[in-house]
Amino acid sequence: MKDEDVQVEILEDDRVRVRIEGEDHLINLPPGAGRMITLNDLRRAHLGAWERHILVELRKQRLEEDRLHDLVGQATDRTSTIAPPAFAELVISFLAPKNSVQALLGDLHEMFRKNADRLGQREARRKYRIQVAVSLAPLIWQWLKRIGFFTVLVDYFRSKLGL
């Protein structure tokens, strides 16, 4: 931001409007300034000093805004990128029973978030994958029971053996 991009208009003895890059900003001057000097005095003798003060204040505000913007951006990025491994989630959603799949995925997601806060995202993802891997056996077993695999198997051998 260049100094010539800033236009300053004194509104009252303790407030000024600053137009910067087409945007209006209201700036409070240092305490007591209005009572000590008149508007004309300000315009005549102190405008240069106020202008510098205002520019410094504005730069501070801009820096603070940028910093907050960065922080918000980082937090948003973090929230959006913190997600359990998609493939592992897909495996669970395919194998888990319909009535409890959402609760199971929610619990795994909650544990993943806790681990990510405590141990970092990489470790949390690793733990999530392990959790899914050790869950595979009971999930497949349940799935086979659900689809009646064992009944079909028994029926097949019965028919083959003529029982």
Add this chain to the structure above:
Amino acid sequence: MTLKQTEQVVMLAILRKQPDAYGVSIYEELEKRLDKEVPMATIYATLENLEKKGFVKSKQGQATAERGGRAKMFFEITGKGQAALNASLNALDRLRQGTKLAGATA
């Protein structure tokens, strides 16, 4: 009706965590008390069996952002479940009574 060991421990964890017994709290309780990580799917499979037998009942909670917008499922033990657990633990106690186990404190 007899209870398997996994069913017993899951039911005991529910009792300890009530009224906040859901997947994660049951998992953490088992991890803390048994010093062992029981797979979440095993816990859910056990809960499903127990629900089929009428020993536990579930109710849906609120969906939260920390769970990816998914709701919790809370579990509680029914009267029938408490009776079955009590009978199962008593049977185990009767079986254990009078035995001498090296290194046992009780």
